[in-house]
Amino acid sequence: MFYVKANNIKMAVETYGDPDKPALMVLHGGATSIAGYRTWKRKKFLDRMTKNFFVVLFDRRCHGKTGFPESFTFEEQATDVVALMDALCIDKAAVMGESAGTYVGGRTAILFPERVSHLVLCVPHDRAEGGTPAAAYFKRNNIDQTKLSFEEVMKLIDAAAYAPTTPASLKDKFMAFSVQAEAEAGVQFTPEQTAAAYAAMAVWDNRPGYATLEVPTLVMSGKYDQLCPAEIGREIASLVKNSKYVEFEHSGHSLSVEQEDEMIDTVEDFLLNH
Numbered sequence: 245m246f247y248v249k250a251n252n253i254k255m256a257v258e259t260y261g262d263p264d265k266p267a268l269m270v271l272h273g274g275a276t277s278i279a280g281y282r283t284w285k286r287k288k289f290l291d292r293m294t295k296n297f298f299v300v301l302f303d304r305r306c307h308g309k310t311g312f313p314e315s316f317t318f319e320e321q322a323t324d325v326v327a328l329m330d331a332l333c334i335d336k337a338a339v340m341g342e343s344a345g346t347y348v349g350g351r352t353a354i355l356f357p358e359r360v361s362h363l364v365l366c367v368p369h370d371r372a373e374g375g376t377p378a379a380a381y382f383k384r385n386n387i388d389q390t391k392l393s394f395e396e397v398m399k400l401i402d403a404a405a406y407a408p409t410t411p412a413s414l415k416d417k418f419m420a421f422s423v424q425a426e427a428e429a430g431v432q433f434t435p436e437q438t439a440a441a442y443a444a445m446a447v448w449d450n451r452p453g454y455a456t457l458e459v460p461t462l463v464m465s466g467k468y469d470q471l472c473p474a475e476i477g478r479e480i481a482s483l484v485k486n487s488k489y490v491e492f493e494h495s496g497h498s499l500s501v502e503q504e505d506e507m508i509d510t511v512e513d514f515l516l517n518h
Contacts, residue, residue, distance in 0.1 A: 245278075245309070248302075250327035251320070256309035257302045257328065261294035266361070267334045268297040268515070269325055273343030274378060275397065277308025279425040289500070292508050296516060297338070302328060304348065306441045316444035322352040326359055338515055340364035342500065343377050343472065347448065350480075353461070354453030362515055363461040366507070367497050369472045370480050371449040377471035377497065379442055389442075390435045398422055404470035405497040418501050454483040461487040462514040464507065466495035488514060 248255045258278055272278055278301040281290055293299050303310035304321060313320075325348065329337055338361050341349025346368035353363040373380040378397065381404050382389045389397060398419055406415055461484045465477030474491055481489035490510055495502040 248328060248331045250331045251324045253305055253311040253313050253324070255302050255305075255311075255324065255328060257300065259301070259332070260290055260299040261297060263298045263332075265296060265298045267329070267332075267337035268293055268299050269329065269334075269337045269339045270299060270301050271304060271325070271339070271341040271345030271349050272301070272307070273345050274307075275394070276422070277303045277425075279308065280422070288504060289508055292512060296512070298334075300328070300332065300334070300337070304345070306437070312437055314440075316441050318347055318351045318445070318448050319355065321348040322355050325349075325352045326356050329359065335359070336361050338362040338364065340366065340511065341368070342366040343497065344369075346472075347445070347450070350450045350454065351448075353457055353459045354450065357457065357459050360459050362518065363457075363459050364464075364511055364514065365461065365477070365480065366464045366511075367466060367469055367472045367477070367499060368463060368480055369476055370451050370454065370483075372445065372447050379445075381471050390439055395423060401471070401497075407466065407468040407494050407496045407502060409494060410496070410498075410502050414501065418498065451479075451483060454480055457484050458486055459484075460514075460518050462511065462518070463487060463489045464492065464499065464510060465489075466492050466497055466499040466502070468496040469499075471497040488518065 245256055245258050248257050281301055305324060306312050306316055336359055339349045339352050346365040353360040369377055378401055379389055402415060463477045463481040465474040467474055481487045492499045492503050500507050
């Protein structure tokens, strides 16, 4: 890990693969960080993607070891992506967001289409519905997330994030891994900081921008996702002119864990051949 000063914040960054290959900017989800990509959760993804791409990971503002500035808009986060590309001398890149990272990935392509070769949205949302997908789910169920520990949050999300057929052993492994990875990240935000970040995400809507987008776009949803329901993925794909939609039959919100190999195959095929 190294740090880059970009867009007036100190960003925690990791890069993998040959910088002479096409770049792939990967945007993690909410309440997580890039710590998970080094081990079980995403290692297979990194191993596959680095065969053909220069992969750039970074902790988004207000996450992991990147700074916690006062402002947290998606316009600023999209500018963070492009500012980091500038700092790394990347002219154009594929941008992949997962979960809440799709908010930022989508906005990046909308605001800077000339800098984005491909857009990949994994379990996406397209408008404000309480902040992160988890926060939106908690809001619908009248749960105050700021009063919960990370472990308590993960247990509640478990009920909404998986397909009915997902083995308990896989869910338990992912839970243990997530707790360990975020502990290793070594950064904990106060309830006040967390509340401020969620408040900043309370008003946004990428749908008007998606309707103007022509960047080749892959949208992937899990059939049983209760956090970012599949109908939202279908809506996004219907708005983007040059899009491909794939719905995973045996997954919920955790499709990159539940159908990891199929997800990687789909992303790789799209980036190389679309």
